[in-house]
Amino acid sequence: MTELVVLCGGPRAGVQRTIERMRELDPGVVVLHHDLHDLTRGRVHRRLRDDVRDERTVLELAHGCVSCTIRxxxxxxxxxxxxTVDRVVLHLDPRLEPEPVCWALGAMLFDPGTGTRCTAADLVDLRAVVAVLDPDEWLDDATGDATLPERGLxxxxxxxxxxAQLAVGQAEFADVLVTTRPLDPDGRTATVLDRLSPGAPRLPASSADHRVFGADLPAEARRGVPGGVHDPLLRGTPPLEAAHGVRTLLFSARRPFHPDRLHDALDRLLDGVVRGRGRVWLATRPDxxxxxxxxxxxxxxxxxxxWLAGAGEQAWTEVGDQRRAMAALAWHPRWGDRAQDLVVLCHAADPDELDAALREALLSDAEIAAGADAWAALPDPFGRAHDEPCQYPAPARGERGPDEREGES
Structure with a gap:
């Protein structure tokens, strides 16, 4: 079966050097790239090249969006x-995160011309996701608040x-990290990456080896398989001890959040934090x-x-074995499997202060005693999806496809 590698990242020179190195390692590799800079005009520039061809095509799309391009x-x-070929490198436009694209490869059905619908993952073997980053810029990008339009992306x-969402999303989902120069293993950037993407080999672009094709990766490498909402929040074995001011907060609680107080507390996650992620339970939305x-x-x-709490027997049969086991193991006599579970990777924020702010956002004993009818009347500033800054609508994990909110149709 043809092997597929997904290549992502922002530094143009570093990405091109990585592609050159891939072609040195495998002269027959086919590189497929879709340039989305013309997307607002409904145009996508496709480039397909290997050792004997270099084809460039301008595609006219009726609905200029990323999901249309993929589909x-x-x-x-x-x-x-x-x-027809042994190996393909799918080089993503620098504005794309790899996880939604990989979701599309494994979930989006289409007819390849055989009369039978299938997914791309049925036709190619996705071996690895490779992210290219510049150690001199990545941490500043990953901790800033500039938007993609502000950067011209x-x-x-x-x-x-x-x-930051783009930089973190690319590095976190990668099986292999390629750096534009050798990375100091004891530096601050390496310390963050140790916790964000543990187990991912870090290879200089100029001397990358066959691991860029998915060879000899750790057993826990995800190889392009998106994570589920109820998967463990810590992948692999990241260090949990503090180093270079980088610390990890593991937050868990078995009572609901007050929506208004949580909304205020979320401001703490926007300053001094590299990554926060996890499951949230609001008092106004018990299910x-x-x-x-x-x-x-x-x-x-x-x-x-x-949540499985309150759901019928059919819901239990529809979820995977791991979720059933985890829910049963942690089942609470009143709350069932409902819980707060968050992991926050801090580079400048104080995890103890974050923990205190989140705990203050939980319902108090008196509010718990008031009952579910009182909770339903609490003010709830969250829509079905919510972004900070508040004016931007956000995609919800598990409910959206690969469009990356770019040119939604």
């Missing part, structure tokens, strides 16, 4: 290449994603699992399914 060209092109006015994800100065929170 109408990326998937059919991969299908055409499958079985997006021309769409409704794209409120931050550079809903909310997924929270922050990076630098950007935050998203949205509906991501329902």
């Amino acid at each position: 109408e060209d990326v998937l059919p092109t991969l299908a055409a290449l499958a079985g 997006s021309t769409l006015p409704d794209d409120g994603r931050t550079v 809903a699992v909310l997924w929270l994800e922050s990076a630098g100065g950007g935050l998203r929170i949205g509906h991501a399914g329902d």
